[in-house]
Amino acid sequence: MTEPILSAEQLLARFQALDVFLVRHQALWRPKPFVQLQLPWERELPQLAAWLRARTLQQAEASHGRPWELDAPAPFAELATQAKALAALGELPQTAIDARPARLAVDIPGRKLQQIQAFASRLQFATPAGHWLDWCAGKGHLGRWLAHEGQRLTCLEYDPALVASGAALSHRQGLDARHLQQDVLAASAAGHLLAEHTPVALHACGDLHVRLLQLASARGCRQLAVAPCCYNRIATPHYQPLSTAAQGSSLQLSRDDLGLPLSETVTAGARVRRQRDQSMAWRLAFDLLQRQLRGVDQYLPTPPLAADWLAKPFARFCHDLAALRGVPTPGAQDWAELEARGWQRLAEVRNLELLRHLFRRPLELWLLLDRALYLQEQGYAVRLGSFCDYRLSPRNLLLLAERA
Ligand SMILES: C[S@@+](CC[C@H](N)C(=O)[O-])C[C@H]1O[C@@H](n2cnc3c(N)ncnc32)[C@H](O)[C@@H]1O
16 A cells, blocks of 8 residues: 555544545445345435345455445445545554564464564654553463563453463563453553553454553553454443544444444455355345244344354254244245245345445544544544555554654
8 A cells, every 4th residue: 555644634634534424425334234124225226226236145255355346336436436535544664673583473373473573563663662561462472572672561461361371471481571360441450551651452352442542641651552453342332432523523333333344354264254154144034034923024133153053954043043032933934945035135235235345444444543533632643554464454454652
């Protein structure tokens, strides 16, 4: 990517442009084709709807991740161009970092290692970090990678097994790191954040990284680096904007809406994709059945199911799911026909979703800019950009903040 990193003034301008775009077109990206048989926008844009519905599952799969390439009826191309321009964000500049001992890489799974190396190579602060604080550290791989030549390291993590493994790994590497079991949302977390810390968070979910931004600025940390993920993992039913600009927006985001940026599955292998497709086609078929059995034309959520559910015959799957959800027992059905309708619906859903997907990155950037603007209000200079290719991780945006 060659787009420039956004300057301080551009942060607000871009946020406002994204806000206008997302508010104006919310009727297109909010409704979920998976839960609605007919989407309200289809009445306004019948040509586009019919074109998308006529495509196959394979065609949808081929367009996944690059919906803007579709030659679909208006206003698709125009929306795609706007979405792409508004979501454009450059790579953060890379710095050469000292080689790390080979033993450090041994325990880190391949993809995670590449993410950590990419993250570390983008950290540029005027004052070198003296004490890294790895926030929601897991086993602390990122912190260990960063802490070298006498830099100190504290890792906060609430899963005791990960804390113990992390401590054992640090010990084996001869690193004097502190691995603390800590719920970062608990009041006691504030005591573990000191002004001299440089907090880093790689893929800390919704509330967890927001808490870091709030505590780090309140505790007076000079600098921090955060790559957010799972914006929808929040305790409240609706998103709580952080910055003045986002608080002034009319956009009200539900947890469901916040899941939109996460709906890209670049990392799934072929077997996982096949299983996911079958699970969705069967659920969509069951959805048609339950509407008929209950006599209520409304989607009924179904819980996550163990993989062996998909090994059952389709009729058994429907019977068991009906029992689980308290739906009347299905009588005689044409199961083959119903299953085929589920697969047909899946093809339509996946293709209709391509329109929603144009708004995925704009919404993610809106959320990231809310964080950036909040930190700016707290006196930080903020840089924003990607730190790795999206195929390595779709959550590839990094926020660097530094106080003078
Ligand atoms: C997606 S993982 C990222 C881990 C690590 N940063 C990495 O990149 O490998 C999120 C981590 O947050 C931890 N976590 C979840 N809720 C937490 C909480 N309330 N307090 C502290 N850690 C938490 C999880 O156990 C998990 O290790």
